[in-house]
Amino acid sequence: MIELLEAVDELEFIEGCCLMQADQVLSSTFPQARRHHETIARKAFGYVFQNAAKLRSTHDEAHLEIGEKRVSGFLLENKQILICLSSKRTNIVNVRNNVRELYSGLQQQAQLA
């Protein structure tokens, strides 16, 4: 899923992203000045997706608006979570559609390979 992280990071409105699994960061492009956002997002999304799984819910996407920023979390296969940082003023629909589109494209490529 590193390819997804790289592709998402290319999006103009994404200021940084991070791939995590079981609270471990697999890869991150978060700018140094935004490391606190990354930490908060990891805790928040880890917690909420864990709760969702316990309650047998299939929620797999979360968005937290804090200060001037928005962190978005996407639950991927193998319980990996992709976290993206964007400005709160960026259209949230743009963020989710672009990430979902890239993810689905990569999944299709993987199936063909």
Add this chain to the structure above:
Amino acid sequence: MADYKMLFTGSVCSGKTTAIRSLSEIETVDTDAKVSDSVIRRKQRTTIAMDYGVLELSDTAKLHLYGTPGQERFRFMWQLMMSDLVADAEALVLLVDNTRNDPFKDIRFYVEEFRDYLVKRRLVIAVTHSDVRPNPDYNYYMNELKRMGLFTTVMFIDARDPAAVLKVVKEVVGRREKEVDWAGLAEKLADNSTVPEAVALPDEIVSSEAAKPISLIDAAVNTRGITGAMHLGADRKVLSSNVASMQSQALLKAMVNLVSALEQKAAFLGKIDSFMLCGEEQETLSVFVEEEQALGLCSDKGLSLTVVEQQASDLLQWSRDND
């Protein structure tokens, strides 16, 4: 005869119908109906299709005034109007209610909705209700809009006052219609004014006129796409809730606990506005946070997140106004 068109849009209660009535020389065509959803907290009737009025600017120029319905659920009318009736309009006048919790959120919402339409025409932002709440003031608007990359005209108007609304018209067509007698027009339209005379009412009359209060939860579930709501206080404890599904209730509570913990431990990052949880097969769960209250919402998975945000903002504002 030159025919000009102007389209008025903005949130519910921003003054679109009033502005058109202030200017129109004909009996305006309005398609209002008794409100049936959360708007009930702000007004008894709302526009469901469109408003239309006409103003003779001079012997050689006529202005057609169109107003969109404010409620998001009638947005199909916005598209219809943009692509047909007002496809050749001179300008879009965005009426912004200054008493709204965050007027700039409204501006962002409408500019986004009308983005393509605005490529070919002017945008004028007309701020209303500044007599009730004077801030944000003109300078604040200009600075904030500049920050948003919106370089546009901002005017503070009273939609009930024809002379004030006429200034917006002059701003849009004044350069091309140099023969218009603006002062004479304002005088001619003075009878359209609905600015009330100052009358002191005894307290008991004022209070007896107050509408029967409706709870935030009732208002929320009467909003399109909202299936359940949870109202929380400043301490983030549940004040009332009608979330039926145990799963959604438990998840919403987990989200509120998280928000509450972050408010204490990550305050240095800024205020938390919202936390949303979505899934392809699940209803969307959201928590919208204000200092004095918070609102948890369960909404249809097909409802756009920007719409949910807008609805939550409306509901929280009305709840605050009612307190």
